Structure formats: C-alpha cells, structure tokens
Amino acid sequence: MLVLLVDDHALFRSGMRMLLSDLDESVDFVEAASVEEIGADLRPDLVLLDLNLRGVSGAGAFARVRELLPEATVVALSGEEDPVLIRGVIEDGAAGFIPKASTPGVMIGALRLVLAGGVYLPPAVLGAPSPSTARAGREPDRGDALSALTPRQLDALLLAVRGKSNKRIARELDLSEGTVKQHLSAAFRVLGVSNRTEAVYATAELGLAPIARHGH
Amino acid sequence: MVTDAPDGAGPGGAAITLPQSAGQALLETVARQARLVPVPVSLTSLVIASAVRDKIAVPILLAWLAGTIGMQLFRAWYMPRLAADTARGDAERLALAGRVSLVNGCIHASSVLAFPWLELTERALVTMVLVGLTSGVVVSGSLFRAFSAPILGMLALQWSLVSSPELADWSRWGVSGLIVFLYLLLQRLANDTGAAVAETFTIRRREVSLRRDLQDLNERLKVALEQAQAANRAKTRFLASASHDLRQPLHALLLFTAALSVRRLDPKSQEIAARIDDATQALAHELDTLLDVSKLDAGIVRVNRETLDPVAVAARLVETMGPLAQRKGVSLALAMGPGLRVDTDRTLIERVLRNLLDNAIKYTEQGSVVLGGRRDGAWVALSVTDTGRGIPVAEQERIFEEFYQIDNPERDRQRGLGLGLAIVRRLVGLLGGELALESEPGRGSTFTLRLPAAPDARPVPDAPLAAHRRTLGGLHVLVVDDEASVRLGTSLLLEGLGCRVSVARGTDEAVEVAARDAPDIVLADLRLRGDDTGVRAVAALRRVRPGLPALLISGDTAPDRLREAERAGLALLHKPVPADALAQGISDALAGAGATRAG
Numbered sequence: 001m002l003v004l005l006v007d008d009h010a011l012f013r014s015g016m017r018m019l020l021s022d023l024d025e026s027v028d029f030v031e032a033a034s035v036e037e038i039g040a041d042l043r044p045d046l047v048l049l050d051l052n053l054r055g056v057s058g059a060g061a062f063a064r065v066r067e068l069l070p071e072a073t074v075v076a077l078s079g080e081e082d083p084v085l086i087r088g089v090i091e092d093g094a095a096g097f098i099p100k101a102s103t104p105g106v107m108i109g110a111l112r113l114v115l116a117g118g119v120y121l122p123p124a125v126l127g128a129p130s131p132s133t134a135r136a137g138r139e140p141d142r143g144d145a146l147s148a149l150t151p152r153q154l155d156a157l158l159l160a161v162r163g164k165s166n167k168r169i170a171r172e173l174d175l176s177e178g179t180v181k182q183h184l185s186a187a188f189r190v191l192g193v194s195n196r197t198e199a200v201y202a203t204a205e206l207g208l209a210p211i212a213r214h215g216h
Numbered sequence: 217m218v219t220d221a222p223d224g225a226g227p228g229g230a231a232i233t234l235p236q237s238a239g240q241a242l243l244e245t246v247a248r249q250a251r252l253v254p255v256p257v258s259l260t261s262l263v264i265a266s267a268v269r270d271k272i273a274v275p276i277l278l279a280w281l282a283g284t285i286g287m288q289l290f291r292a293w294y295m296p297r298l299a300a301d302t303a304r305g306d307a308e309r310l311a312l313a314g315r316v317s318l319v320n321g322c323i324h325a326s327s328v329l330a331f332p333w334l335e336l337t338e339r340a341l342v343t344m345v346l347v348g349l350t351s352g353v354v355v356s357g358s359l360f361r362a363f364s365a366p367i368l369g370m371l372a373l374q375w376s377l378v379s380s381p382e383l384a385d386w387s388r389w390g391v392s393g394l395i396v397f398l399y400l401l402l403q404r405l406a407n408d409t410g411a412a413v414a415e416t417f418t419i420r421r422r423e424v425s426l427r428r429d430l431q432d433l434n435e436r437l438k439v440a441l442e443q444a445q446a447a448n449r450a451k452t453r454f455l456a457s458a459s460h461d462l463r464q465p466l467h468a469l470l471l472f473t474a475a476l477s478v479r480r481l482d483p484k485s486q487e488i489a490a491r492i493d494d495a496t497q498a499l500a501h502e503l504d505t506l507l508d509v510s511k512l513d514a515g516i517v518r519v520n521r522e523t524l525d526p527v528a529v530a531a532r533l534v535e536t537m538g539p540l541a542q543r544k545g546v547s548l549a550l551a552m553g554p555g556l557r558v559d560t561d562r563t564l565i566e567r568v569l570r571n572l573l574d575n576a577i578k579y580t581e582q583g584s585v586v587l588g589g590r591r592d593g594a595w596v597a598l599s600v601t602d603t604g605r606g607i608p609v610a611e612q613e614r615i616f617e618e619f620y621q622i623d624n625p626e627r628d629r630q631r632g633l634g635l636g637l638a639i640v641r642r643l644v645g646l647l648g649g650e651l652a653l654e655s656e657p658g659r660g661s662t663f664t665l666r667l668p669a670a671p672d673a674r675p676v677p678d679a680p681l682a683a684h685r686r687t688l689g690g691l692h693v694l695v696v697d698d699e700a701s702v703r704l705g706t707s708l709l710l711e712g713l714g715c716r717v718s719v720a721r722g723t724d725e726a727v728e729v730a731a732r733d734a735p736d737i738v739l740a741d742l743r744l745r746g747d748d749t750g751v752r753a754v755a756a757l758r759r760v761r762p763g764l765p766a767l768l769i770s771g772d773t774a775p776d777r778l779r780e781a782e783r784a785g786l787a788l789l790h791k792p793v794p795a796d797a798l799a800q801g802i803s804d805a806l807a808g809a810g811a812t813r814a815g
Contacts, residue, residue, distance in 0.1 A: 022479060100467040101463070
C-alpha cells in the first residue's frame with residue numbers, strides 16, 4: 001500500500017514516516033511538502049493531506065488533490081478541530097479527518113483504522129446527533145441493521161464513504177452504475193442516513209472497517 | 217456664548233477666531249469704526265462749514281475742512297494697518313492710536329475757536345455736533361480721553377469765555393459746566409465700557425481655550441484609543457501565530473511519542489516514553505488553551521447555533537468527567553430535568569460547562585459538584601454548584617482574569633494556566649448569555665449560566681423521556697441522602713420529571729417523613745452518615761410499608777458494597793445518574809414491585 005503524506009512541516013512528516021512503518025510493514029511511504037510537489041506519475045492508495053499548507057491550503061488543496069489523484073482515498077489532517085471545517089471536507093469527498101493534536105494512542109488507532117480502509121472522525125463531532133437522526137427521532141440500531149446488508153451492498157457503502165464515485169465503485173465491483181445506486185440507497189436506508197456525508201459520520205461512529213472482507 | 221463647533225473642526229480650526237489680546241480687540245474695533253466714519257463726519261463738517269461760511273474767511277474755512285476730511289481719510293487708511301501690524305506690541309500701537317485720536321480731537325476742537333465770530337444758534341449747532349461725535353467714541357474705552365478731552369475742553373472754555381448778547385453770562389457758564397459734567401460722565405462710561413470689553417474678552421478667551429483644550433483632549437484620547445486597539449490586535453496576532461507555530465513541532469512530537477509507544481521497549485525506556493507522553497499532552501493542552509483565548513480575542517470563533525437539549529450535553533460531560541471527580545473523592549451529579557431547549561452552539565456550550573466543572577472539581581476537596589439546569593422564565597439557567605472552598609467577595613471579579621489563580625502564588629503547573637474562567641467569560645459573551653457567581657468562603661460556589669430559552673415550536677424529539685415523564689407524573693419520591701447538595705440535585709431532577717419529592721438525611725428521618733406522607737418509591741444513597749446505609753433505610757421503611765419500591769444510588773464501586781445491595785435484592789444506579797437513566801430505573805423499580813405484588 002502506498003501512502004502519500006502532504007504536509008509542509010518536515011518534522012511532522014518524519015514522525016509520520018516512523019509511525020506508519022511501525023504500524024504496518026507493508027506500507028510504502030512518500031512525502032510532499034505541498035500539493036505542487038506531488039510527483040506526476042505518483043499513484044498513492046491513500047493520501048494524508050494537511051489542510052493548513054502554505055500557499056494553496058484548505059478546501060483549495062483538497063480539491064486539487066482530488067483532481068490530481070482521483071483514484072486515491074484522501075484523509076484530511078489538521079491542527080484545527082472545527083466541526084464546520086470537518087463537515088466541509090467530508091462533503092467534498094474526504095474519507096475521514098484526523099486532528100493533528102490527537103493523543104498518541106488516538107493517533108495510532110485512527111491511522112490503523114484508516115489504513116484498514118475505515119473512516120475516522122474525532123469523537124467531538126460524532127457526539128452531535130446528525131440532522132437525519134434528529135429527524136428520525138431516535139438513533140437506529142445501526143450495528144445490528146448492518147448485518148442485514150448483503151456483502152455487495154456493504155462493499156458499495158464502504159467504497160462510497162471513502163470518496164469513490166459511483167462510476168469507480170461500479171468498475172471496482174464489476175457492477176452496473178444503476179446496481180451501485182440501488183445498493184447504496186439500501187445501505188443508506190439501513191444506516192438511517194440520506195446522503196454520503198451522513199453515511200461517513202455513521203460509518204465513523206460504528207468504527208466500521210472492511211478488514212475481514214477485503215483482506216488487504 | 218460658546219457654540220458647538222462643527223464636527224471635525226480640529227484644534228485651532230477655522231471655527232474659532234479671537235484677537236490675541238484685549239488691546240488688539242480695541243485696535244480692531246477702532247479700525248472698523250475709522251473705516252465707517254469718514255463719510256458722515258465729513259458731511260457734518262461740510263454742514264458746519266456752510267452754516268458759518270459768511271462769518272469766517274474762506275481760506276481758513278477750506279483749510280479747516282481739508283484738515284478734518286484729510287484726518288478722516290488718514291484714519292480710515294492708517295487704523296486698519298495699525299490693527300493688522302501685530303508684530304508691534306499692544307502698548308506701542310495703542311499709544312500711536314492715542315496720538316492719532318488726540319490730533320483728530322484737536323482738529324475737531326479747532327472749529328470751536330471760531331465761536332467769537334458765530335451767532336448763538338451756530339455755536340449751539342457746532343456744540344451739538346461735537347458732543348454727538350464725542351459720545352460716539354465712548355466705545356473706544358482708553359482712547360476716549362485723547363479724542364474727547366480737547367473737544368469738550370475747548371467747548372467748555374469757549375462757552376465760558378465768549379459772551380453773547382442773547383444769553384445771560386450765568387447761562388453760558390451753566391452750559392460750560394454742563395459740558396464739563398458731560399465729559400466726566402462720558403469718561404466714566406468709557407472706562408466702564410473698556411473694563412467690560414476687557415472682561416468679556418477674557419471670558420471669551422477662557423471659553424475658547426477651554427474648547428481648544430477639549431478638542432485637543434478628544435483628539436489625544438482618540439489617538440490613545442487607536443493605539444490601545446492596535447496594541448491589542450498586535451497582541452492577539454502574536455499570541456495566535458506564536459501558539460500556531462509552537463503547535464507544529466508539538467504535533468510532530470505527538471507522532472514521535474506514538475511511534476515510540478508501538479515499539480518493544482525495556483521497562484525503563486517504557487517509563488521514559490510514558491513520561492514524555494504525559495509532558496507532551498500537558499503541553500498540548502496548555503497551548504490549546506492559549507490558542508483558544510487568542511482565537512476568541514481575534515473574533516474568529518464562529519457560533520453554530522442549533523436548538524438543543526442541554527441534558528444531552530451535560531450527561532456526556534458528567535460521564536467523561538466522572539473519573540476525574542472520583543479520583544479526588546468528589547461526587548459529581550447531574551440535576552437537570554428534560555424538556556429544556558436552548559438555541560446555542562453545542563461545542564462552545566460544552567466547553568463552558570467543562571471548564572466550570574473542571575474548575576469546581578479542582579477547588580473542591582470533599583463533597584460534591586452538581587451540574588444543574590432549569591427553566592427560569594424566558595431563560596434556561598445551567599448551574600455548577602460545588603461544596604468547595606468558595607471564593608472571597610474581593611476575588612470574585614478577578615477570577616475571570618487571565619492567569620489569575622487563588623492561592624497559587626508558586627504557580628503550581630498542576631493547576632493549569634488559570635485561563636479556564638477567562639475562556640468561560642469570553643465564550644459566554646459570544647453565546648449571548650449571562651454568567652453569575654454566588655459564593656461563600658468555606659461553603660462553596662455556584663456559577664450560573666443563563667441562556668435565552670429556545671421557543672418550544674421546534675422540540676427536539678425525545679420520545680423515551682417523554683414517556684417516562686408521563687408515567688412518573690405525580691409520583692411521590694422519598695430521597696434519602698446525607699449530602700445536602702445531592703438531595704437538592706436529585707430533587708431538582710425528579711421535579712423536572714414531574715415527581716413530588718420529600719427528602720431525608722438518614723434512616724430515622726426517612727421513617728419519620730414516610731409516616732407523615734407515604735412515598736410511592738424511595739431513592740436511597742448506599743452510604744449514609746456513620747454506620748447508616750441505604751440498605752438499612754430501605755429495610756426500615758419496608759417494615760412500615762412492606763413492598764415499597766426502592767432504588768439504591770451509589771458513587772462507589774467497591775465490590776462488597778455492590779454485593780450488599782445485591783443481597784438486599786435492590787437495584788443499584790451508579791452516580792452520576794443521567795435523567796433518563798434515573799427515569800428508567802424508577803419505572804423499572806415500580807414495574808418490578810408491581811409484578812412482585814401481582815405475583
């Protein structure tokens with residue numbers, strides 16, 4: 001697995017390099033100090049993107065990375081832990097958000113989850129009920145309900161929350177786009193959510209990772 | 217009279233012009249007058265000259281006319297120049313003006329020399345005209361004498377000397393005397409006028425300088441205010457960028473610590489890694505706090521309002537902060553009824569309450585901390601009450617200042633930076649709330665945060681609690697606890713759930729209360745004062761009223777205590793008990809008792 005870290009702080013990059021190599025020996029690590037520095041032929045599976053870069057940063061940097069690397073899963077890193085900022089990047093397609101100020105234990109857990117293809121969001125933003133659950137009037141028991149999903153539906157859901165387009169999901173799972181849409185709407189219904197952003201929050205809350213299923 | 221200066225008129229602006237001195241003012245008055253009088257005075261001279269043209273030789277008459285009119289033209293030209301020539305001193309110029317007036321007076325007076333050749337009516341005409349002229353000069357103050365003395369002196373002299381066949385001598389002397397009297401009178405008036413002008417001038421000058429001072433002061437205040445604001449902005453910017461830059465290496469340090477912690481280390485190295493971890497996290501926490509303050513000061517913290525039930529926020533806080541309180545041996549309780557609604561920011565309100573709770577736990581050595589909430593008219597009042605050391609009145613303002621800590625002169629870092637309440641103060645302002653503090657040294661403190669209640673039009677769905685509320689309505693609950701604050705907290709919570717509450721401190725009092733007013737259920741603290749226990753209280757009550765539903769509540773998790781409750785067959789709730797858990801517990805206990813009785 002190739003992980004790209006985009007961060008303008010050299011010390012932070014070297015810290016991440018050490019930690020990732022200890023967490024998972026199969027990880028290959030490349031770094032870039034800015035979005036402009038990302039090599040043209042680089043094809044990372046996972047991008048860890050600092051949102052506070054010099055030059056292009058925040059939503060701009062995020063959009064640029066998605067454009068450069070449409071196949072990669074992008075997880076945002078930031079020193080700021082602003083719920084509005086977090087919701088914004090998730091809406092833009094991020095597959096998670098890791099606060100840089102996380103304690104070492106939390107950082108390790110979050111990276112493990114992300115490397116396994118799961119979604120991490122800080123507990124502070126998960127504590128707030130999402131608009132959909134407020135509408136529904138109660139928290140659906142998602143953990144149990146998920147077992148009702150077919151493996152295909154679950155696969156489609158996990159790819160969607162990682163920011164993949166329906167077209168990409170269709171290609172990866174060898175399905176038609178129409179079928180992908182059906183799978184996703186079934187999965188959203190089970191989670192009690194109405195769109196991808198809410199699905200990301202719900203998935204993060206469940207700590208769901210497709211480890212067993214995909215065997216990465 | 218001072219009139220308001222137009223807005224924006226600076227010091228010394230066009231709005232204010234005033235002669236430099238009283239002398240200058242007089243010179244300017246005389247100059248104005250000198251420009252006005254040539255025409256009327258010359259005409260008057262012509263009238264006199266034509267009246268006496270048969271009596272006086274024409275060359276003399278023409279010379280006199282030339283002198284009079286020439287003098288008027290000279291004055292009209294010279295006096296304004298003299299007034300404008302401010303380079304010369306007042307005294308010197310006034311002396312010059314006096315000399316001009318004297319010559320002018322003498323020229324006018326010379327007409328009186330013609331008296332012997334004039335008839336009585338002509339003398340009277342000349343006298344009338346000259347007296348008129350002198351009385352007009354009264355306004356010239358100190359210059360009056362130089363002009364009027366020659367004229368009136370000559371008139372008095374000639375009236376007394378030149379006889380007339382048509383007038384008795386004593387009448388002429390009478391006229392002469394009257395002229396002298398008139399002179400004295402006018403001189404007196406001139407002196408008074410001069411003094412009045414000088415005084416008016418002084419007063420005006422004082423007013424003007426006062427106004428200039430005020431404008432000046434205003435200007436300086438504005439400048440000082442701008443400087444202070446700029447300094448404050450600079451401080452905020454500095455703090456923000458300093459803490460931001462300091463956080464960069466800190467984030468790296470957190471990663472290195474994490475990397476270290478996943479490696480296999482010998483026990484000694486493990487201990488060192490753990491210490492580094494502690495230090496790093498303490499540093500991170502304090503930097504975050506600093507950054508919070510600077511962000512709040514910079515006005516970049518956004519308020520994301522939503523209608524929320526503070527119980528949800530409070531329950532989570534009590535849950536996460538419970539261990540901290542437990543380590544200190546302080547009980548932490550939630551006393552908040554359901555149905556409260558506030559329009560506020562979830563993250564920010566949580567920070568306010570967390571800081572208040574943190575502070576309360578920090579300064580409470582024994583007893584309890586209660587997080588309460590109730591509707592108070594158009595407000596929702598959230599309060600943090602502790603049984604801690606309390607805050608002396610003199611300190612109650614200062615504790616909201618940055619870095620202020622009571623009784624911490626050594627700045628023991630274990631107690632943090634002293635920024636918690638400073639942040640609370642800023643956040644409460646940002647949220648549009650009010651914060652009140654009531655405290656008594658040795659007894660404890662209550663911080664009350666009041667926020668505007670949200671209209672009930674948008675209720676947050678809360679179905680399970682609403683159901684409890686219906687079933688618990690009107691229920692009579694007896695609360696047995698030896699801690700006054702817990703009794704109060706639990707009472708508030710139960711009343712919020714629609715219950716009627718009686719309280720007792722221990723078993724004896726509980727039996728007494730129950731005898732007067734039979735309860736539907738009893739809620740007893742497991743550990744009461746002395747060797748009294750909740751189990752004993754329930755047993756005593758059940759002797760009086762068999763099958764009385766009962767619940768035990770406990771803050772301690774010691775196994776033998778738990779076994780004690782289990783042996784007694786009583787359900788045990790752990791402190792802090794959130795409202796819905798309490799409601800559920802009561803419902804279950806009532807249902808259980810009902811089932812037992814039914815079976």
